[in-house]
Amino acid sequence: MSGWLTAPVPVQAGIDTIIEAPPWPMQLLVVAVAVGSGLVCYRLADPGGEWMRRLRSRLLLGAPWGTVLTAVFLLGMFLFVQGAYSGNPFDPRQPVTYAFTAWSYEYPLGVLAAPFSHANLAHLRGNVISLLVFGSIAEYGYSHFRPGRGTQIEYLSRRSPYVRPLLFAGAMGLVGVATSAFVPGPIIGFSGVVYALAGFALVVRPLTAVVGLLLSDMLGTLYTAFTSPVTTHSPGIGYYGVWFADIAVTGHLLGFLLGVLLGIALWYRRGDRPSAPRVWFAAVLFGVIQQLWLAYLPLGNGRYALFRGIGIAFVFLLGAAIVATARRSSRPSIPWPSRAPERLREELPSRGQAAAGVLVMTVLTLALAGVVVHLQTVESTELPNDPVEVRDYQVGYSENVTNQLYAMVDIPGLEQVTSVDSSGVIVYSERRNVWQLATSKSRLASTGYTEVTVGGVGWRETVGVSRTGWSVVGGNRTYRVQLHPPDEPSRVAFTSGPARADATIANRTITLQPADTDFEVAIRQHNETIGVGALPETGSNTTVGAIRFERDGRDLYANYDGTRVRVAQKNVPPTRRD
Incomplete structure (x- = not known):
């Protein structure tokens, strides 16, 4: 689930990974060995033994049908409703997200x-993958068979094992809509429900939920081994993104707490009490590994403040509250002395009641914040710098503009959080209440090109955005950003200021600056411009202000009276070469 920022996950830098076409013999080897290993375990474990009987005693034909149906629904939604189907379900295109x-x-x-x-x-x-793991555990704890098994049950009754998987899937849908409606900020994704399933599982089957953490990682590795059995790696320079900026921790926390409360309600209804050490261990372990401790604030232009210490302390407090609620501790919430009036001690809530109140109040606080945010609307405006219009969308590029996503929530005293500046590719739609930083300035500078897919039910369009530029001696840069609309000529959306080189030749300064269609060089002497000319093509030269400029690939050289120095270099992203 993405949170306040729903842009694609940033490219991790430092390693340039090239994925080769997966050779089918190695794919076959991975599948054959994995299946063979599983069959050995299956045969040795006695397929008709206790573990299979236990599985069939709780799940219809031993399968979590509600989880499977939900997974199929998510896949169909992605391929056909979001428009990711490209004729090959194993090679989908970028889906419509806005x-x-x-x-x-x-x-x-x-x-x-x-x-x-x-x-x-x-x-x-x-x-x-997480749905299949934690959904199966949660569905096993929920069970397709109600108490009183053996009595006559109508097929359409809610007690029917044929109906209960559908009820389980429907409950997941309701939790999904709840997280969508009550989580602050724009979100997309099923992870709120996944966290709810995990919260439910760690209450009803705590140790199995811990195993599920390892199992989900294993399945992810198996998928990667099958789709990319051979890869080559080489050192590279790329874009470093803030790894937690796209994580909707409030959505994860809300879903997790909803699942925990549903699991506790199931225990209450059945009259059972879970093992306190197991639940506490599972809750703390899950909260730490799955980053429920994330607490951060945006500072503007890609900067964030992360409060790791406070977040970890919160996870341990959360674990204690979950255990106290699940165990229904009857001890007083405040350790009053034995001489205190009995009436006073009886009127105080027990530890279990106090812990339950903490969990419920946390859920209500998150939900209230979500309601406040979703009631706000972005300011009706036009994006600057001649944006591309695609039906009700606008796609443009701008720098140091107020991020409307945060500004629409005006919180007194938190102006640093609600009034932040952003730079990069922006998507705006008044009809859909969208104002989104699709690609940051730094990421576009690293990749050189990005595509923004907009659309709706049954339609999609793609707008390209490219950035070209030069770095002069001394580190200064000049660049221009172009928009590439569908079925229209490209147009310039933004040009930076000029970049002056530190080198001085014959008492002349050299400056590169954007021009109408490309870049040009300007020569100044004694604070006067004595020449302006277009940059030469690769392998050619031009003379401006008595200085001859030569282009050799990415490098620009200046020649004067037998002296030849490099004065600038074209910025080429790691994935692109001239």
């Missing part, structure tokens, strides 16, 4: 569709 994100209550389609939509294939894959 139309299926929960922006506000004024755009109900987004609120209803967001929990079942995903930002990209990796997002879908991670959620589906």
Whole structure:
């Protein structure tokens, strides 16, 4: 689930990974060995033994049908409703996301569709794997068979094992809509429900939920081993993104607490009490590993403040509250002395009641914050710098503009959080209440090119955005950003200021600056411009202000009276070469 920022996950820098075409013999080897190993375990474990009988005693034919049906629904939503199907289900294209994100209550389609939509294939894959793991554990704890098994049950009764999987899937859908409607900020993805399933599982089957953490990682590794059995790696320079900026921790926390409360309610209804050490261990372990401790604030232009210490302390407090609530501790919440009036001690809530109140109040606080945010709307405006218009969308580029996503929530005393500046590719739609930083300035500078897919139900369009530039001696840069609309000529959206080189030749300064169609060089002497000319093409030269400039690939050299020095270099992203 993406949170306040729903842009694609940033490219991790430092390693340039090239994925080779997966050779089918190695794929076959991975599948054959994995299946063979599993069959050995299956045969040795006695397929008709206790573990299979226990599985069939709780699940219809031993399978978690509600979980499986939900996974199929998510895949269909991604491929066909979001438009990711490209003729090959194993090679989907970028799905439409803006139309299926929960922006506000004024755009109900987004609120209803967001929990079942995903930002990209990796997002879908991670959620589906976690769904299959934690959904199966939770469905096993829920059980397809109610107490009183053996009595006559109508097929359409809610007690029927044929209906209960559908009820389980429906409950997941309701939790999904709840997280979408009550989580602050625009979200997309099923992870809120996944965290709810994990919260439910760690209450009803705590140790199995811990094993599920390892199992989900194993399945992810198996998927990667199958799709990319051979890869080559080489050192590279790329874009470093803030790894937690796209994580909707409030959505994860809300879903987790909803699942925990549902699991506790199930125990209360059945009259059982879970093991306190197991639940505490599972809750703390899950909270730390799955980053429920994330607490951060945006500072503007890609900077964030992360409060790791406070977050870790919160996870341990949360674990204690979950255990006290699940165990229904009857001890007084305040250790009053034995001589205190008996009436006073009886009127105080027990530890279990106090802990339950903490969990419920946390859920209500998160939900209230979500309601406040979803009631707000972005300011009606026009993006600067001649944006591309695609139906109700605008796609443009700007720098140091107020981020409307945060500014629409005006909190007195927190102006640093609600009034932040952003730079990069921006998507705006008044109809859908969208104002989104799709690609940051730094990421575009690193990649050189990005595509923004906009659309709705049954349609999609892609707008390209490119950045070209030069770095002069001394580190200064000059660049221009172009928009590439569908079926229209490209146009310049933004040009930076000139970049002056530190080198001085014959008492002349050299400056590179954007021109109408490319870049040009300007020569100044004694604070006067004595020549302006276009940059030469690769392998050619031109003379400006008595200085001859030569282009050799990415490098620009200046020649004067037998002296030849490099004065600038074209910025080429790691994935692109001239």
